[in-house]
Amino acid sequence: MHTVGELLREWRHRRRLSQLDLAIAANVSSRHVSLVETGKSQPSADMIIRLAEHLDVPLRERNRLLLAAGFAPRYAERPLTGERLSAAWEAIGRVVRAHEPYPALVVDRGWNILLANRALDPFLAYAAPDLLQPPVNMLRLGFDDRGLAPYLVNLAEVRSVLRARLARQLARAPSPELLALFEEYLGSPFSEGEERTSTAEIAIPMIFRFGGREIRLFSTTTSFGTPLDITLDEVSIESYYPMDDDSAAYFTQPDTAGRTRA
The missing domain is CATH 1.10.260.40 (lambda repressor-like DNA-binding domains)
Structure with a gap:
């Protein structure tokens, strides 16, 4: 020890x-x-x-x-859906739902999806059923060949940016679970001299192609600034925005059943 x-x-x-x-x-x-x-x-x-x-x-x-050092822990780890964090969980839910008609989801430190709004549903329809068994992992969903990887036009670019982001996350908070996902879907740890950042990382596009139609999105990440609970310290909200009018219309136009997608 x-x-x-x-x-x-x-x-x-x-x-x-x-x-x-x-x-x-x-x-x-x-x-x-x-x-x-x-x-x-x-x-x-x-x-x-x-x-x-x-x-x-x-x-x-x-x-x-x-x-x-022989002292008692100071930071609690309480379930998000428990009574103590109910106000925080409700606020998180409001943020995610308010982002509709565009996708937003909440992930933990292992990138497991804890909550998502309805705008994510059309994307989930393209994933293999076993990838949708709880807990659904965002990295596995996005980079597995049975998930969204075949539909991600700029897969290599997105993977490169996520490599840099996850490497920083692992440096800040080592996690065997996250390291295993990193090695499974993003390759070996950075080699000597490999570029670790991307100038386009702030607004990297994610370009999906479904049935001949391209949907261009970019994402932002929201986290809690000064949490006093381990659970809140380790969750973040991933929000996605359309990069053009045609992509925005994908989420607002009625689907074949006459319903809006969100």
Whole structure:
């Protein structure tokens, strides 16, 4: 079992900060950071949280730091649909539904879909039934050959951008589940010298072709800024927008049954 000092040093290296960098950011002496990392000084719970905040350590891992130092965890992990988070869950649902007629969905840290609005339904119709068994995974749905991958015109471009995004996510919050998905659908971890970012990443188009018709979308991600619950810290809302009038019409025109798609 790692000591709290070893874990803090690991996170500092992951963030590519020197002891002096961290000390200045946390308003402590670099000597104190050194003593904590080497186990020569036992940090208080508040000091651990202060250092963790400046290292951008996820809440789940902050609990691990506290436990390693002999303190009780500070951050709860409650179900989104439970009583304690009912207000947050209701707000999330309102945001997702208000985005109709365009698709929006909520994913957890493993990219499992927790909630989606009705605009996603036409896309799900193209996926194999086993991919739609709960929990539906967004990466598997998008990149599996039995999912939406055959319909994604710019699959290579989207995959490249998602590689960079997931690599950053794994650097911030390591997850065996997410790493397995990364290796299954996005290849091996970045090789030396490989480009890790994309200038087009902010508004990367996702171009689908269904029955000869192209639907061009771009997405945005919304997360909670200062959550105090692990569950809220690990969820995000993925919202999709049409890039042209014809794509917008796909979601608003009646389908063959005379109903609007959303």
